[in-house]
Amino acid sequence: MTSLSGQSEAPSKLKLSWAHLLPPAWEKKVQDWLEEDCPSFDWGGYVVGEDVKQAKLWCKSRGVLAGVPFFDEVFKRLDCQVKWNFEEGQLLAEGGSPKVHVATVKGPARKILLGERVALNTLARCSGVATASQDFLSTARAAGYKGIVAGTRKTTPGFRIVEKYGMLVGGVDAHRYDLSSMVMLKDNHIWSTGSIPAAVSAARSACGFSMRIDVEVQSLEEAQQAIEAGADVVMLDNMVGQELVNNAKSLKEQFAQKHRFLIESSGGIDVRNIGSGQHVDDSIDIISTSSIHQSTKHVDFSLKLLPAPAEASSTGV
Incomplete structure (x- = not known):
């Protein structure tokens, strides 16, 4: 495993998580994002109702998975549950895989769709920064550089915690x-x-x-x-x-x-x-x-509701 400064870690019995770095009040930002995205009526949510559904999170481009705590918090606030198939920091869709099933979200259909765009945007941006960070660090090491690689303060106002978090997951x-x-x-x-x-x-x-x-x-x-x-x-x-x-x-x-x-x-x-x-x-x-977080390409994620199972006929045939 790579340390937060890009150096090799000594073996440890502790299960360390980048999420443990987040300050006590970071969850408030997630609420702000949700309120920004739906300031009044949720017209689309009215259409789908509150039946419990499942949705699959797909990764459709190569990238390092980063931003899991933000994604989780979006759906936690909307009474949904998220089950992950990969750990944060893992490289997804390597080798040209068309798409990878990364996680499953379960909850009321209206609330899944209410959180969809906020969660995807945050995950895509954070994963993009993590991917660019890891690629830069790997290239520097291959060129013989043994020192510290660092990301700058040229971050997006109001979104710094996500972009800095992505740098850390990417190893810089x-x-x-x-x-x-x-x-x-x-x-x-x-x-x-x-x-x-x-x-x-x-x-x-x-x-x-x-x-x-x-x-x-x-x-x-x-x-x-x-x-x-x-x-x-x-x-x-x-x-x-x-x-x-x-x-x-x-x-x-x-x-x-x-x-x-x-x-x-x-x-x-x-x-x-x-x-x-x-x-x-x-x-x-x-x-x-600043190249690892300015004009950085996002990782392509999508969230797709699973179709309702076909109902058995009343005759039992």
Whole structure:
């Protein structure tokens, strides 16, 4: 099994679940989604009524199954039950399988259809992010990269928890979850403050020892300033190829015995250029990318009600 940071896990007796990471109030978001999708009358639900039915969840494209807690919560709130045939994190429809029976939903027909679109949209998006994350990580490892792969904060407003969750299921690090998770000083912070040392000093005076400070830099000289000022992470932004590798190695050689810091590579990184080795070197500790969750292809799921069984004739024939 792969750990949340993309590293191999040691054997454990504990049954770990990504769902255990979710905060106490995440279920409230599901209620908001349902209310958004049906703000007044449910015309279609009126047609089908409340007879108890079953529906099969089908996966019709290759993908990593992710978003199970969200799917479950949708139908839990609608008095339906879900039985899964696969575990979260498993790869579905690999090898060109036309479709895979992933789960069965049982409950009143009206309520199954009431939750159908919300549940499918969430599962499709989360699984798409997980699939892109796993593919990126696998490509990076095949190219020889041994460090951390992380997804950025360029997520969809109101849907961040689903997209960050998908990254974790896909095996990559979620980087910072929000503005409170880590101090990141980008170009605008530095320009507003006047200098990298001034920005780092001001940040440290507020966040104290318990928060890491990540500084975005555009050159080797700026990276040197950030490290000397006390940055915990130095992000070499939009550097590629030999320039990136040379700068990363130079910084490690210059400061390894003086300061503790991590080097991050970011900016325009996707599965194509990571596969070509443009950002691969042992001196680079972190590769952060938004390609695993922006413009990511959804996994194709559908939910189909099973037809009612044919009634026996009154004559018994």
